[in-house]
Amino acid sequence: MDYAKEKDLAASRAKVMKALGHPTRIFMVQLLSNEDSSVSDLTKAVGADVSTVSKHLSLLKQAGLLIDRKVGNKVLYSLICPCIMEFIHCIDDVIYQDAEKGLSCINVNRKKLL
Amino acid sequence: MDYAKEKDLAASRAKVMKALGHPTRIFMVQLLSNEDSSVSDLTKAVGADVSTVSKHLSLLKQAGLLIDRKVGNKVLYSLICPCIMEFIHCIDDVIYQDAEKGLSCINVNRKKLL
DNA sequence: TGTCAATTTGGCAAAATTGCCAATTATAGT
DNA sequence: ACTATAATTGGCAATTTTGCCAAATTGACA
Incomplete structure (x- = not known):
């Protein structure tokens, strides 16, 4: 390839x-x-x-x-692109997940949706 | 401040x-x-x-x-975070907008929504 | 235990980035 | 035209990053 x-x-x-x-x-x-x-x-x-x-x-x-x-x-x-900030917030998931170990990014996302 | x-x-x-x-x-x-x-x-x-x-x-x-x-x-x-890719796709808006000048990022997003 | 393939680490030179100062450019207001 | 403010540019030393080689480490398996 x-x-x-x-x-x-x-x-x-x-x-x-x-x-x-x-x-x-x-x-x-x-x-x-x-x-x-x-x-x-x-x-x-x-x-x-x-x-x-x-x-x-x-x-x-x-x-x-x-x-x-x-x-x-x-x-x-x-x-x-003001939308660049949404994009930056996305990175925050990685930071949170780093801060509270064991909480996967997907769970963080789910939390925000609730 | x-x-x-x-x-x-x-x-x-x-x-x-x-x-x-x-x-x-x-x-x-x-x-x-x-x-x-x-x-x-x-x-x-x-x-x-x-x-x-x-x-x-x-x-x-x-x-x-x-x-x-x-x-x-x-x-x-x-x-x-597999979701990191969504985030990376977001960056692509900036690249496109750079490629075809005059087409704002917001329009690119709207296009994708249609 | 010994060997081999997979990966990581140490070290180093080349390249790129960063941030300050000084000098230059641009322009608004007098 | 002159001055003062705003911003950019040139230059440079200090720091950081990058990528290769060589050497060390790790673990699977004979």
Whole structure:
């Protein structure tokens, strides 16, 4: 077997995952799921150098997760897919399951449905 | 504002995302969503050194995504949350939306619902 | 017990990521 | 045009990740 297609798909998916695989970046995505924010707002919230924040944002944009627009003096970033948060909540199952051992992910899901 | 809790959550989430943020690792997760596999099987599919594959697997295990069990001569790995694949499909929306510009993620989702 | 196949671990060099500072660009408001 | 604020970019050192080889470990089975 060659798996060429599956590997291509994996590479595309990995790129997006990787973008989300940094504490500061996923934190900013969380903030942006509440409201569009400027670089300076995010910089305050994150507590790092502006240049660092700016680079993280452009990486997220590059991954297809954010868009930006100029408003007055500032650049506002927004989530392209607000649905990305549902997706992130899905990851939380893995974290819970890790926290309370023995409780399978499926049970966690069932719990939430009840 | 302090955001201490949100930042903690972000860090936990980032850890899992990061584990999935590598082409080889997410490819193996894809394979494991079909059937449990041994290190040697995965090694063939991936086409890297066994030691490399073994290390990737232990990283995924460490992230809470896989478990392993010994069966005869081999170590079989399996997905703890098969639901992780739904979550991965969610990412595909971002990829599609990137491919066909102008089609928002929400529309892609609507399409799938129809 | 000895051997062999399967897997993990140690070690290391190459590559990639991260985050800060300094310098640059852009633009709103005076 | 000038100034001040906002953001991006270039550059670089420090850290982390990656992937291979070689060596050690594990367990099945003769």
